[in-house]
Amino acid sequence: MPTLIISFIVETGKKLSETLDSIAEVKGEAGKELKKIAEDLRKDAEQLERIFKETVVELSLEPIEGFDVDSLREEISNLLGSEEKVSGLIKAISRLETIYTSFARSIASISPETSMQLKKMARKKEKYRKFLEALK
């Protein structure tokens, strides 16, 4: 069900943001930029949450196939919990880019606004990933 996927994306966005905040504390000058990214991710999650609340009826009535939320949640959680925090984060962000792009396509006919927001979030993820890779 689309609502489950969106809940997962919102929840993951908030987790990513928390992880970035925790890395920012130990990354000196780059920390400021990491804090900005964390804040941006939080805002994106809130925006998606708002869209979700406003389109919940449509989202709950139309099914979408091909997304196993439980295994996606487990996969992202494992990546974020890995010993090497920055590498885990990069892998999680990279995986989320793919999920957002693919889900944006599937949801377009049900909620164009969700689709647009996800595409925007996927684009930003690419930028964040590149920034994090430079930190390694």
Add this chain to the structure above:
Amino acid sequence: MAVLPEVRKSYGRLKNYVDGEFITPTTEKYDPVYNPAKDEVIAEVPMCVKEDVDSAVEAAVNAFEEWKEVPVTTRVRYLFELKNALEKKFEELSRVTTQNHGKIIDEARGEMRRLIENVETAIAIAYTLFKGERLDQIATGIDEELVREPVGAFAVIGPFNFPALAPFWYIPYAMAVGATLVVKPSEICPIPMSEICSIFDEINLPPGVVNIVHGGKEVGEELIKHPDIKGVTFVGSTPVGRAVYKLAGEYGKRALVQAGAKNFVVVMPDANLDKAIPNMIASFYGNSGQRCLAGSNLVAVGDIYEELKKKFVEAASKLKLGYGLDESVGMGPVVSRKAKERILWFIEKGIEEGAKLILDGRNPKVPDYPNGYFVGPTVFDDVTPDMTIAKEEIFGPVASIIRFDTLDDAIEAINKSKYGNAAVIYTASGAAERKFTRSVKCGNVGVNIGIPAPMAFFPFAGMKESFFGVLHGQIDCVDFFADRKVIIKRWLG
């Protein structure tokens, strides 16, 4: 998947909300309020008496005199405040609704969304529909105009199936036009409206504009009979709706009564079943079938019968039952033990009258919630239109498959039903659609849409014994709360 946290474990003894304050009613009789997934008491609702009704009506009448004088722009600002406060408490109110009613969390969220849309629509009508009319020079030197004026204090009697939304088919519109209200929420699901009262408090809505009195049938009757109440809105079953309409008529009151249903979902041989089945499942089993727009009779026209039956039963049997706060659950319990018993009675009746039970929801196994009022998705085959299960409102997760050779036969059966709330057709044919939508005597018609629920900015329609009155709920009720005054004038010079 984890179960979302409940907002509170218990809501204690509910209070009335009168004249801007939460007050303990005079009655000493309280009934338990349950969480239907757990068979657990989560609150106590006062079964109020005449004295409690009188004080609420007095507050509404007193407030009316001042509220109608408050400029429309100010009244609208309160509606904006209300919308914003509801948005902030969206998730909390959704969870409370699930906890008290049993519907799954997304259905509760959907209810909140539709509720807020009524507030938004009321804001829009204040500056548009509520405007008067004027025609210059209807005769030499004479102009004529029409103004709408709020009538006074009204009663709103709410149902259990949409305990937060249904009262909001009326509350924001009354607020917008300057009328005042006494609301009696469902005594089975009183908690959501009770929680919403704290929002009225939070936004500092002037005292007495909206009042809440809890209770049962007696409160409803006292409200209708009260000499200072100008009219009543009601949403519920047809027998009670008819009684409300009759009593209102006897006392010379306005009445807007949205009543029961028995909805036919017609599937034509050219229907796209793969796309339609999930939508049909939502129609028959969403809200555990406790919707006045829920599908009830599944009509197979021509040779689609076998495929439809197979796919529908397959999808229905996959629905996961459980506590609605678990986001992976597809269907919650029904609202009460009594409702469950009633539904089970209908299932027995279906078997007794010769229908074939092909999916039996009587004894579902729901791990972790063994005491909940669960009825699983149920499907009857070989149902004929004269059987009780095909004629009467079951208000539960029961589908009756009926076969017809032609669309004309299906339309005839729909029009013979005493109810006229909703009818749905699944087809790829424009000709079939046109014939269907033009011929069925039902107020809300769906074309490849299983739940034809009108948005706030359209009336919630209904025909035959599904509706009593002239004006409908949602945007249509603007004129219910208002009188029209025509002024013809000239200035003698």
